[in-house]
Amino acid sequence: MALSVRKFDAIVVGAGGSGMRAALELARANLKVAVLSKVFPTRSHTVAAQGGIAAPLANSTEDNWHWHMYDTVKGSDYLGDQDAIEYMCRRAIEVVVELEHMGMPFDRLESGKIYQRPFGGHTQDYGSPKMAMRSCAAADRTGHAMLHTLYQQNVRANTQFFVEWMALDLIRDPQDGAVIGVTALEMETGEVSILQAKATVFATGGSGRIFAASTNAFINTGDGLGMAARAGIPLEDMEFFQFHPTGIQGAGILITEGVRGEGGYLLNKNGERFMERYAPNAKDLASRDVVSRAMTTEIKEGRGCGPDADHLLLKLDHLGPEVINHRLPGIREIAIRFANADPVREPIPVVPTAHYQMGGIPTKYTGQVVVPEGATSESILPSFYAVGECACVSVHGANRLGTNSLLDLVVFGKAAGEQVIKDIRSLPSPQRNLPKDAGEASRARLARLDAASSGERVADVGNDLRRTMQAHCGIFRFPEDLARGIEKVKEIAARAQRLFIQDKSKVFNTARVEALELDNLVETAMATIVSAEARKESRGAQSRADFPERDDKNWMRHTLWYKEANRLAYKPVHLKPMTVEAFQPKARTY
Amino acid sequence: MDRLQREKLKWKCRRGLLELDIVLERYLARHPDDHALNPLLDLPDNDLWDIVAGRSENYQPHLKDVVARLRAV
Numbered sequence: 142m143a144l145s146v147r148k149f150d151a152i153v154v155g156a157g158g159s160g161m162r163a164a165l166e167l168a169r170a171n172l173k174v175a176v177l178s179k180v181f182p183t184r185s186h187t188v189a190a191q192g193g194i195a196a197p198l199a200n201s202t203e204d205n206w207h208w209h210m211y212d213t214v215k216g217s218d219y220l221g222d223q224d225a226i227e228y229m230c231r232r233a234i235e236v237v238v239e240l241e242h243m244g245m246p247f248d249r250l251e252s253g254k255i256y257q258r259p260f261g262g263h264t265q266d267y268g269s270p271k272m273a274m275r276s277c278a279a280a281d282r283t284g285h286a287m288l289h290t291l292y293q294q295n296v297r298a299n300t301q302f303f304v305e306w307m308a309l310d311l312i313r314d315p316q317d318g319a320v321i322g323v324t325a326l327e328m329e330t331g332e333v334s335i336l337q338a339k340a341t342v343f344a345t346g347g348s349g350r351i352f353a354a355s356t357n358a359f360i361n362t363g364d365g366l367g368m369a370a371r372a373g374i375p376l377e378d379m380e381f382f383q384f385h386p387t388g389i390q391g392a393g394i395l396i397t398e399g400v401r402g403e404g405g406y407l408l409n410k411n412g413e414r415f416m417e418r419y420a421p422n423a424k425d426l427a428s429r430d431v432v433s434r435a436m437t438t439e440i441k442e443g444r445g446c447g448p449d450a451d452h453l454l455l456k457l458d459h460l461g462p463e464v465i466n467h468r469l470p471g472i473r474e475i476a477i478r479f480a481n482a483d484p485v486r487e488p489i490p491v492v493p494t495a496h497y498q499m500g501g502i503p504t505k506y507t508g509q510v511v512v513p514e515g516a517t518s519e520s521i522l523p524s525f526y527a528v529g530e531c532a533c534v535s536v537h538g539a540n541r542l543g544t545n546s547l548l549d550l551v552v553f554g555k556a557a558g559e560q561v562i563k564d565i566r567s568l569p570s571p572q573r574n575l576p577k578d579a580g581e582a583s584r585a586r587l588a589r590l591d592a593a594s595s596g597e598r599v600a601d602v603g604n605d606l607r608r609t610m611q612a613h614c615g616i617f618r619f620p621e622d623l624a625r626g627i628e629k630v631k632e633i634a635a636r637a638q639r640l641f642i643q644d645k646s647k648v649f650n651t652a653r654v655e656a657l658e659l660d661n662l663v664e665t666a667m668a669t670i671v672s673a674e675a676r677k678e679s680r681g682a683q684s685r686a687d688f689p690e691r692d693d694k695n696w697m698r699h700t701l702w703y704k705e706a707n708r709l710a711y712k713p714v715h716l717k718p719m720t721v722e723a724f725q726p727k728a729r730t731y
Numbered sequence: 732m733d734r735l736q737r738e739k740l741k742w743k744c745r746r747g748l749l750e751l752d753i754v755l756e757r758y759l760a761r762h763p764d765d766h767a768l769n770p771l772l773d774l775p776d777n778d779l780w781d782i783v784a785g786r787s788e789n790y791q792p793h794l795k796d797v798v799a800r801l802r803a804v
């Protein structure tokens with residue numbers, strides 16, 4: 142039986158900040174737009190962002206896009222594409238002011254202008270010790286405010302939402318590889334159908350759930366990456382995964398840097414304030430990667446705390462209940478609930494926790510997906526676009542600065558929308574023909590699940606994958622661990638081919654959805670560990686024990702991982718900005 | 732509660748905030764059929780989290796019992 146087909150001008154897969162910004166642009170241009178989301182749009186993970194969104198508005202301190210650009214290039218450990226970074230920083234003010242006009246409730250100064258606060262890595266005057274006040278926030282709910290604002294605007298612009306629809310696979314034209322839509326599972330009915338469009342935009346977010354310790358919500362399973370990989374599209378720079386130093390052990394919930402900002406500090410099992418040894422000046426306030434590495438070293442060398450010596454302690458009781466209750470609202474409840482520790486009396490057990498994926502589907506600053514073809518390393522893949530955390534544009538390079546992700550969502554969400562409009566208007570023919578076997582791959586995946594009468598449990602395979610990634614491809618990477626880890630992930634991938642689910646119902650089957658998500662987790666994990674093993678240097682989030690230095694001579698290049706045969710290719714970093722002088726690589730010290 | 736309702740409830744517990752994912756997962760493990768939870772799940776993530784964490788009492792009075800159970804997990 143043929144699958145039912147629905148046709149649109151554009152499909153956006155994902156209703157987080159980036160997907161909704163792209164959709165808004167398209168709907169306002171009167172295109173017929175479908176937005177798919179696994180969960181209700183305002184429940185997307187963007188809702189978790191608290192810190193703010195960067196823009197050099199200069200409302201509180203002097204600032205400009207050149208300084209912001211410098212900080213972003215340096216923060217990326219020089220792996221970011223300087224043209225895309227220039228583009229983002231130059232459009233930052235415009236997109237934030239637009240959000241303000243849409244009604245996003247930013248905190249304000251008495252003058253009525255948007256209030257801005259400092260954030261790690263954002264400086265004045267090209268890295269001077271003076272911090273820039275660049276982060277715009279809506280209390281501690283910036284992501285929430287952004288998501289709700291964009292959702293309202295989309296409803297008004299007649300964007301059509303497909304809620305609790307899970308995209309399964311890309312459909313490509315066998316002639317030229319162009320993307321002509323996706324297959325998707327409607328959870329309510331259990332039916333798979335084809336959504337066809339002149340443009341397909343991926344905005345599926347990150348894949349933090351490939352690690353056992355993760356700050357990401359359960360929905361962050363890297364679906365867009367899995368779909369791209371299965372369709373033969375490479376994934377870029379997947380080895381770069383940012384770890385946040387202080388996630389609660391066992392739960393992953395993020396304990397904000399503000400705790401250390403207020404005077405909290407880390408202890409090992411001997412009660413030693415070990416950060417003094419690793420960063421004598423900044424101590425516990427050194428940058429995320431430095432603190433995470435130090436913590437991992439302590440654990441590796443046997444100075445971790447607890448019966449399994451597997452975590453460290455974040456002490457703040459010396460600050461007193463006053464400071465804890467008033468300056469660090471919410472921390473106490475979180476610690477009591479998730480760590481069983483009241484920070485007024487006892488320290489919080491923490492571990493470096495996977496937080497943000499810098500890599501993703503390779504794109505240009507227009508959101509267009511670019512892949513190697515023949516002699517060119519970046520040829521535009523027709524009618525396919527990616528934005529947000531699932532994309533690698535690459536503005537974050539080897540390490541993302543806080544508050545730059547929300548900015549990335551709206552700048553490139555908008556840019557991709559603009560490009561889609563241009564591309565659709567210049568198309569000679571309305572819709573392409575679907576290939577005869579469209580949807581077969583998805584149907585085969587589902588048929589395999591339906592037919593299995595025994596096999597592996599989804600939860601077991603998922604847990605083994607997460608534990609393997611944590612142990613073998615965590616913050617500090619050792620050559621033997623990586624090599625063994627790849628073999629283990631391969632074994633796990635084979636087990637994932639033999640999944641068994643008890644419930645075979647079609648209608649609203651969450652076990653089926655979780656099994657389909659696991660396929661995506663496996664592809665993403667494989668891309669991450671294979672890319673990490675191959676990169677023989679330390680840069681940003683990638684720290685190799687055997688190659689502790691950055692190696693610009695050999696490794697100033699982007700990784701491209703292909704699912705087929707785990708093949709790797711490389712392409713040059715864009716060292717040339719659009720209009721300004723390039724920032725030359727320097728040692729990254731803070 | 733039938734299978735369909737239980738499955739829908741389970742999926743509505745997939746949230747944008749990890750805090751809620753974990754609390755709701757624990758909750759469902761203890762009270763798998765508690766559809767009294769439904770109206771709370773329609774709240775925005777941050778509002779629901781404030782209620783769970785005891786920082787907000789902003790919910791309809793008839794939900795008092797389910798809120799109490801939720802806070803206890």
Ligand SMILES: Cc1cc2nc3c(=O)[nH]c(=O)nc-3n(C[C@H](O)[C@H](O)[C@H](O)COP(=O)(O)OP(=O)(O)OC[C@H]3O[C@@H](n4cnc5c(N)ncnc54)[C@H](O)[C@@H]3O)c2cc1C
Nearest residue numbers: 155156157159179187190192193308346529530544546547
């Ligand atoms: C705790 C935390 C705090 C953070 N704080 C900040 C901050 O202060 N500032 C900052 O700049 N960044 C912050 N970040 C990072 C930032 O929040 C994320 O990178 C960003 O929100 C990702 O947005 P997105 O639009 O790419 O995807 P998401 O918001 O994750 O949305 C993904 C969407 O895709 C949908 N989807 C996924 N797969 C499928 C599928 N198969 N079918 C259909 N739909 C699908 C989902 O339903 C969802 O709608 C934080 C991250 C975390 C974890």
